[in-house]
Amino acid sequence: MMKAQAQPPMKPVSAAEVFQAGRRTTRGPSLARLGALSGLLTGLALAVGVWLPEALALGPTHTRLVFPLMVLGALGVCALTTLAGWLVARGGSGAAAALGWGTAALLVVLLLGHLPYDGRTLLIWIIDPRFWGQSLYPFEVGARARMWLGGFFVGLALGLVGLVQNYRLEGVRGSLNRGRLSLRTVVLLLLPLPLLALAGWVADENLNRPLRVAPLLVAEALSTGRTYTGDLAALGEERGVNYRAINGVRELIGEAGYSLQLVNIGLGPADTVFVRADFDNGAWVYCRVLADQLAHCFDASPPYTRGLAGLLSGAGTPDCAACAVTVSADLAAWLRLEGARLGGPPEITRVAQWGSQVIMRVSDPSGYITLECDFVGLGPYHLTGCREV
Secondary structure (H helix, E strand, C coil): CCCCCCCCCCCCCCHHHHHHHHHHHHCCHHHHHHHHHHHHHHHHHHHHHHHHHHHHHHHHHCECCHHHHHHHHHHHHHHHHHHHHHHHHHHCCHHHHHHHHHHHHHHHHHHHHHHHHHHHHHHHHHHCHHHCCCCCCCCCHHHHHHHHHHHHHHHHHHHHHHHCHHHHHHHHHHCCECCECCHHHHHHHHCCHHHHHHHHHHHHHHHCHHHHHHHHHHHHHHHHHCCCCCCHHHHHHHHCCCHHHHHHHHHHHCCCCEEEEEEEEECCCCCEEEEEEEECCCCEEEEEEECCEEEEEEECCCCCCHHHHHHHHCCCCCCCHHHCEECCHHHHHHHHHHHHHCCCCCEEEEEEEECCEEEEEEECCCCCCEEEEEEECCCCEEEEEEEEC
């Protein structure tokens, strides 16, 4: 008769071990994937609040770089929030949530604040290497103040959503019906998104409003004011737009098509934004927007064309105050020598411009000499260098 083998006594299981086992189950891969999904939705909602108003407003105005910047910003925000959601879901603890989402919120605020300036500059460096390394849109004190003011609401919303993320995701996972989405699952996933979109909209009002309003005002003045046959002053009082600002350039621009580009951004007590309008007929106009009001528009070409021609001839432009250009003595002397080599009045054309930095080309009528000259600044205009190409 075989003797039954004695079973070893079972080891007592403590409540702490049961709790840790439950946490390991909770922090499984499926919860991490839900965290990444929740983070992605968080970034998308924030991006909608920040950039949808700008897309709707500036889409019809033919303003350059609007949509590439939005895509760049949205991708950056979604990458940060998706990574934060995934890491916090894996970490599980409240400390991990505070650290992960606090870091993500700070990086998102910095991204939103720097995108219109450094982000725009980086994008231009990529698409036009001639301007590589140039500070096209400096990030100044006024921009920094707006970044922290608008970013406060973004950081607050991300912090609130992040701190309760794992509790919410437990409910999301528990509401899955054999791994499939249910109505409750969708509601739990989408529940915080309106708050995030609202925070994005508030941030947009603080960060991007002057940069959105300026092209809008210029586009409205150009599309309506240049063909209006009535009293522009009366029309302006009725609609709240200074249509008279384009009086000085109406004959110059005609009814040609145009595109817009931000030239200079100066944010502070009185936000000042310069917008450039390029017309199909070759005209080239600057418009100044001061504190959300269109101040005036003027022909942009005199400093770059007549001013440069005056330096080449050595005669200057004493009869044209708008043509004044500052230049070093050595460069002015070199230009006079080059001007003497030209076979006649030069042809001066604009090659490229981003921000307030402009490359002009001087062509000899005989075709033997071609110069390229670099300008920077707006009133005063600085000629920083020329070279033979």
